[in-house]
Amino acid sequence: MAKVAIIGGRGKMGRMFARAFRKQGHTVLVASRSTKLTPAQAAAKGDLVIITVPIRDTVNVIKKIGKHVRKGAILTDFTSVKVRPCKAMKKYSKASVVGSHPVFGPSVGLKNQHFVLCPVRGSHAWYKQALKKMGLRVSTMTPEAHDRHMAIVQCLSHLSNFSFAHAMKQLKYNPNKEVLTSPIYRVKLGIVRRALDTDADLYTDIETENPYAKQVAKAFKKATDTLEQAIREEDKKGIKRIILQCQKHFGKLKQDMREKINRLAGFL
Numbered sequence: 001m002a003k004v005a006i007i008g009g010r011g012k013m014g015r016m017f018a019r020a021f022r023k024q025g026h027t028v029l030v031a032s033r034s035t036k037l038t039p040a041q042a043a044a045k046g047d048l049v050i051i052t053v054p055i056r057d058t059v060n061v062i063k064k065i066g067k068h069v070r071k072g073a074i075l076t077d078f079t080s081v082k083v084r085p086c087k088a089m090k091k092y093s094k095a096s097v098v099g100s101h102p103v104f105g106p107s108v109g110l111k112n113q114h115f116v117l118c119p120v121r122g123s124h125a126w127y128k129q130a131l132k133k134m135g136l137r138v139s140t141m142t143p144e145a146h147d148r149h150m151a152i153v154q155c156l157s158h159l160s161n162f163s164f165a166h167a168m169k170q171l172k173y174n175p176n177k178e179v180l181t182s183p184i185y186r187v188k189l190g191i192v193r194r195a196l197d198t199d200a201d202l203y204t205d206i207e208t209e210n211p212y213a214k215q216v217a218k219a220f221k222k223a224t225d226t227l228e229q230a231i232r233e234e235d236k237k238g239i240k241r242i243i244l245q246c247q248k249h250f251g252k253l254k255q256d257m258r259e260k261i262n263r264l265a266g267f268l
């Protein structure tokens, strides 16, 4: 059994994975700014060292503890962006390095959730096995491919949620008062409300620390500007053309997905 040092182990993700590693019989050492065991001491002891601190602090923590991680150990981080932390882990340590991203939050269980690994240096075989034993669906990709993909999965989807909420605020429309709503609107509202319920610092960091976020935000602005102009000019042909182009790009919604969304809409 291994020693797993979790820097930020008292946080939401840290606690969840501390439990999962303990369940497999590993010894878990937890360190943060408020623990007696310092992050450097924990890093020196771990066979696996996980850094799970806020995104904005991750590279600084890597700089501080990287040199303490043993050469034979595995160093990883749980941050939702991968290019910058992976580069830093490679530069500031001599350990095996693999970036990690649990693509889910603490409110869902581990089973069947997606977990991305970005191998940088050396072997991380037993760590990958441990993750699979937790019931996680583990994928491997480069840090660049991860961040490019997450710029869509996270940056674009959060951006559209927050723009939706911000527009309502600007319109002084109170989403809590209205009773006359459609089923699909209730699904959308539920998604936006859930996004707003999450840690604002985390979402701010996701939008600013993903190197591909700016490119995605620019495309989003261009898309909304085009639609705004078409609506302003009452350009029916233009609006319909955009919808048809998107329908073609997305393809047909699979029957089982359509049923799931309809069921959810009916349920809400």
Ligand SMILES: NC(=O)c1ccc[n+]([C@@H]2O[C@H](COP(=O)([O-])OP(=O)(O)OC[C@H]3O[C@@H](n4cnc5c(N)ncnc54)[C@H](OP(=O)(O)O)[C@@H]3O)[C@@H](O)[C@H]2O)c1
Residues within 6 Å of the ligand: 007, 008, 009, 010, 011, 012, 013, 014, 031, 032, 033, 034, 035, 039, 052, 053, 054, 055, 057, 058, 061, 078, 079, 080, 081, 101, 102, 103, 104, 105, 106, 199, 202
């Ligand atoms: N929450 C999610 O939905 C989610 C999902 C996927 C990935 N992630 C990633 O997981 C990481 C942690 O997120 P979280 O939501 O678990 O955060 P969190 O609940 O805020 O926990 C962060 C932990 O880091 C510690 N910490 C903060 N600054 C530190 C520093 N300079 N040195 C050492 N420890 C420090 C804090 O403890 P002290 O205050 O005691 O230092 C705290 O225990 C983030 O990088 C995030 O991108 C989060």
